[in-house]
Amino acid sequence: MNVVDSSGWIEYLGDGPNADFFAKAVTDASRLVVPTISIFEVCRWVRRELGERRAVEAMALMQQGHVLELDATLAMSAARLSLDLKLPMADSIILASARANNATLWTQDDDFKGMDGVKYVAKKKPAK
Numbered sequence: 001m002n003v004v005d006s007s008g009w010i011e012y013l014g015d016g017p018n019a020d021f022f023a024k025a026v027t028d029a030s031r032l033v034v035p036t037i038s039i040f041e042v043c044r045w046v047r048r049e050l051g052e053r054r055a056v057e058a059m060a061l062m063q064q065g066h067v068l069e070l071d072a073t074l075a076m077s078a079a080r081l082s083l084d085l086k087l088p089m090a091d092s093i094i095l096a097s098a099r100a101n102n103a104t105l106w107t108q109d110d111d112f113k114g115m116d117g118v119k120y121v122a123k124k125k126p127a128k
Contacts, residue, residue: 001103003033005094006041007123008106013046013058017124018108025106025119032065035097037090039067068097087111 002025004012012022025032039062047055068074074096081099082092091111098105098117105112108123 001031001033001101002028003035003094003098003101003103003105004038005105005107005109005112006038006045006090007109009038009042009058009062010045011108011123013042013054013061014049017126018121021108021121022106025104026061029064033068033097033101033103034062034065035068035094036070037093038062041090068101074100085115 004022004025008018008022009026010016011018012026039059042062043055043059046058050058070078070093074093077100078089078092078096081087081095082089085092085095087095088111091109095105095112095115097103103117105115105118107118108121110123112118113120
């Protein structure tokens with residue numbers, strides 16, 4: 001199973017320099033777990049940066065995976081991770097979602113660098 005964090009979705013959808021790194025996880029819908037917090041973050045970014053039509057397309061793509069609701073158990077696990085690892089709220093929910101599903105977390109977010117169960121790639125600056 002795979003979880004792509006919001007930065008990975010944004011990189012893929014925005015065709016950033018690391019888009020290819022995330023393509024395998026994003027396009028394998030049968031193995032994709034999508035936390036609802038990622039839907040919020042990605043939808044907000046895509047609407048702001050790429051427009052309403054692209055936001056609708058992005059949401060359709062994300063919903064091809066298994067959408068994981070934030071329930072009380074997941075929220076408590078995320079709170080524990082947030083305190084233990086000093087992670088922001090969204091990052092802790094995404095990590096808890098991956099761990100609850102025995103999934104690999106795909107990211108370019110430095111907060112996850114070096115963690116078990118994480119495929120990390122350093123964020124690159126877009127070519128000018």
